[in-house]
Amino acid sequence: MSKQVYRWRPSSGLLCATCGGAKSTQAAVCRTCFAANRWREELEPANCVECGEPLPIRRDPRMTVHRECKGRYDYKRRRSLPSYLEASRKRQQARLRDPARRAILLGNSRTLRRQKRRRIRQQVLHAYGGACACCGERTNEFLAVDHIGGGGNKHRKALGKWGESFYRWLCDQGFPPGYRLLCHNCNFARGRYGYCPHEHAAAALVGD
Numbered sequence: 001m002s003k004q005v006y007r008w009r010p011s012s013g014l015l016c017a018t019c020g021g022a023k024s025t026q027a028a029v030c031r032t033c034f035a036a037n038r039w040r041e042e043l044e045p046a047n048c049v050e051c052g053e054p055l056p057i058r059r060d061p062r063m064t065v066h067r068e069c070k071g072r073y074d075y076k077r078r079r080s081l082p083s084y085l086e087a088s089r090k091r092q093q094a095r096l097r098d099p100a101r102r103a104i105l106l107g108n109s110r111t112l113r114r115q116k117r118r119r120i121r122q123q124v125l126h127a128y129g130g131a132c133a134c135c136g137e138r139t140n141e142f143l144a145v146d147h148i149g150g151g152g153n154k155h156r157k158a159l160g161k162w163g164e165s166f167y168r169w170l171c172d173q174g175f176p177p178g179y180r181l182l183c184h185n186c187n188f189a190r191g192r193y194g195y196c197p198h199e200h201a202a203a204a205l206v207g208d
Helices: 031-035 067-080 082-097 099-127 152-159 164-172 184-193 197-207
Strands: 143-147 179-183
Touching: 067 082, 082 099, 099 164, 143 152, 143 164, 143 184, 152 164, 179 184
Parallel strands: none
Antiparallel strands: 143 179
């Protein structure tokens, strides 16, 4: 379909080539028709690539976005260009080359990761009672998650999750049953000797 561009076609007459009304410029159309895009041909219906709303029927064939959407569209397009990504990567590398700024950035990220790990672990400990199921120890640093039926190492290896990732898995699963909290002493004794000395001490007290 040929494009009728009257804007750049001077006219010696005083009548608009579109509506036939009077015009005061050397252009082929009057200002009213030019503002309303009446000087353009009708094109096939199309939608704006940014907002999805229909574009005007009379428009520039190269038009793909509304005028009010063009700023957002150009911004997203620039950020997806390889040149922009490369420039962003170089800026980040330049910031990391500065020793003082590198210390601040890495220190902040490490602090945030440490706080996140502690928060997830605290949620797991609280969900499973917050105390050792054998001796009653309540100090968080001394507690660990234990599989009640044993086989914790095989289970974690099958899941491929250890430490923080295993705690996160427990949170995602809604803290399933079959787990308990043991202090490191009780957990080590059960794994090494098959029993905990606290059990023998409690049995002796009951026998007396």
